[in-house]
Amino acid sequence: MIAGYVREGLSDKAIELFCEMEKDDVIPDVYTITSILHACACSGSLEKGKDIHKYVREHDMDSSLFVCNSLMDMYAKCGSMEDADSVFSHMPMKDIVSWNTMIGGYSKNCLPNKALELFSDMQRKFKPDSMTLANVLPACASLAALDRGQEIHGYLLRHGYFLDQYAANALVDMYVKCGC
Numbered sequence: 001m002i003a004g005y006v007r008e009g010l011s012d013k014a015i016e017l018f019c020e021m022e023k024d025d026v027i028p029d030v031y032t033i034t035s036i037l038h039a040c041a042c043s044g045s046l047e048k049g050k051d052i053h054k055y056v057r058e059h060d061m062d063s064s065l066f067v068c069n070s071l072m073d074m075y076a077k078c079g080s081m082e083d084a085d086s087v088f089s090h091m092p093m094k095d096i097v098s099w100n101t102m103i104g105g106y107s108k109n110c111l112p113n114k115a116l117e118l119f120s121d122m123q124r125k126f127k128p129d130s131m132t133l134a135n136v137l138p139a140c141a142s143l144a145a146l147d148r149g150q151e152i153h154g155y156l157l158r159h160g161y162f163l164d165q166y167a168a169n170a171l172v173d174m175y176v177k178c179g180c
Contacts, residue, residue, distance in 0.1 A: 003035040011043035028055075030064050037070040041077035049074045050083075062090070069097050076105025081114075096126055104135035112139035116148065128155070130164035137170035141177035149174045 005014035018036045021028060028036070033056060040049035053071055061067050068091045075084035088094070088102050099122040106115035119136045122128065128136075133156050140149035153171055161167045 002032055002039070006035050006039045006042065009042070011039040011045075014039035015043065015045060015048055030061065030067055033061060034066050034070040037067075037074045041074040044078055046075075046078040046080060049078060053083075053087075062087075063092055065091070065093055065095060065098070069095075069101055072098065072101045072105065076101060076109065079109055081105055081109050081111060094125075096129055096132070099126060100129075100131045100135055103132060103139075107135055107138040107142070110142070112142040112145075115139035116143075116145070130156075130161040130167040133161055134164070134166035134170040137167070137174045141170075141174040144178050146175075146178040146180070149178060 002014045002017055005011070005017065014036060018028070018032070018039075021032075033052065037049060037052055040046070040052065049071075052074075056062050056067055056071065062071075068087055071087045072084045075081065075087065084102060084105050088098065091098060099118070103115050103118050103122070106112070106118060115136055116139050119128070119132070119139075122132070133152055137149060137152060140146075140152065149171075156162055156167055156171065162171075
């Protein structure tokens with residue numbers, strides 16, 4: 001039910017239902033937690049998201065990659081990059097989604113230098129995908145970092161990501177914002 005409410009854009013209803021679950025002592029699983037975190041992200045409910053994070057820690061769910069990625073996404077979308085970074089730093093294992101979530105969060109929360117720094121760190125461990133490029137190019141645009149944007153453009157072409165509409169749109173946006 002919670003996932004259905006979230007999918008239909010009824011985040012407040014999803015949060016209400018989760019609160020009812022808590023009152024009835026129903027124990028949520030990983031899928032319920034990730035769905036309710038998405039509802040918190042969509043509705044900007046940072047305080048409820050922090051409550052969910054507390055529950056996650058208390059019930060040892062913070063080793064789940066899916067839960068951690070959802071926590072970071074919720075914090076980023078609610079504008080709390082410090083909390084997102086805390087989750088990221090304590091994750092026992094990270095995947096491409098983890099890195100993309102943080103890079104995109106920094107870009108969207110007006111922290112372009114952090115986005116580019118994390119992008120550089122990521123490249124030592126993972127191969128960037130089209131979503132990574134779509135997330136980091138706005139950081140280049142924010143800083144008018146044309147040289148860095150052109151490097152990413154070259155990477156995008158060499159790896160066949162130019163056909164991805166998100167990466168291509170981010171690239172055009174970067175060039176326009178850099179005055180080209």
